[in-house]
Amino acid sequence: MKKAAIFDMDGVLFDTERLYRESWVETAAQFGQAFLPAFPAAVCGTSGAKLQAVVREYYPAVDAAAFVECCMERVRKVLREQPVPEKPGLHEILTFFRGNGVKIAVASSSEPSMIESNLRRTGVIDHFDAIVSGVQMPRSKPAPDIFLEAARRLGCAPADCYVFEDGLSGLRAGLAAGCVTVMIPDLTPPTDELRAACAAICDSLHAVIDAIRVGTI
Incomplete structure (x- = not known):
């Protein structure tokens, strides 16, 4: 067993990635744009300048910052009005x-206030030794910065850390950081690239526990 576990949040700990997908659809309509089905997967896991760059790539006619804020505010509103949907396990x-005795961190592209609110409202915040937000990093996923920073805060070498991710950008970031990267698929199915590169692909958090117990990862 590794010394540390670093979790992405949306789509891994919480069933919130679908909220973003629904919000991107509604935001595109509000901005008078046809929804592009490939967009949510492309934007998944990104933040800051990278997130806005993806928006400009897919929707060059919109104000990228306003487009992003519209989506985020829709998600915030939903989460203010209903319980945070937890992933099984x-x-x-x-x-x-x-x-x-494994140290635990969350490394999410979401805003710090959103991360802390979700962890606190679901009663799990005390389990975490570190909380790292992508908006605090110089580079967004798929750059490895967020996972390297999480490992640093936990006092562990990246090779001694599991990374649990669901999106392509996050998985590439975990691999680039040199962490033991495990995919837990949510809305994005595993590709041949990911099957070859990841330490494991587990279909749930429960499956992760089983795999560690039997020594698969």
Whole structure:
């Protein structure tokens, strides 16, 4: 078992990636744009300048900053009005790692306030030794910065850290950081590239626990 576990948030700990996808659809309509089905996967896991660059690539006619803020505010509103949807196994995997002395971090492209709110509202914030937001990093996923910073804050070498991700950009970031990168598919199916590169592909947080117990990862 590795010394640390670093989790992406949306689509891994919480079933919130679908909220962003729905919000991107609504935002495109509000800005008078035809929704482009490839856009959510391209933008998944990005933040800051990288996120806006992807918006400009797909929707060159819009104000990228305003487009992003519109989407984010829609998601914030939904999460203010309903419970944060948890992924099955959320509490079990955090308890499992904590019980085995594994340090835990979240490394998400979401804003710090959103990360902390989701963790606090679901009662799991005390399990985390570090919280890292992509908006605090000089480069967004797929650059490795966020996972290297999470490993640094945990006091562990990247090779001693699991990274659990669902999106292509995040998985590439984990691999570039030199972490033991595990895909937990959500809205993006695994590709041949990811099957070859990732340490494992597990269909749930429960499956991750099983794989670690039997020594697969």
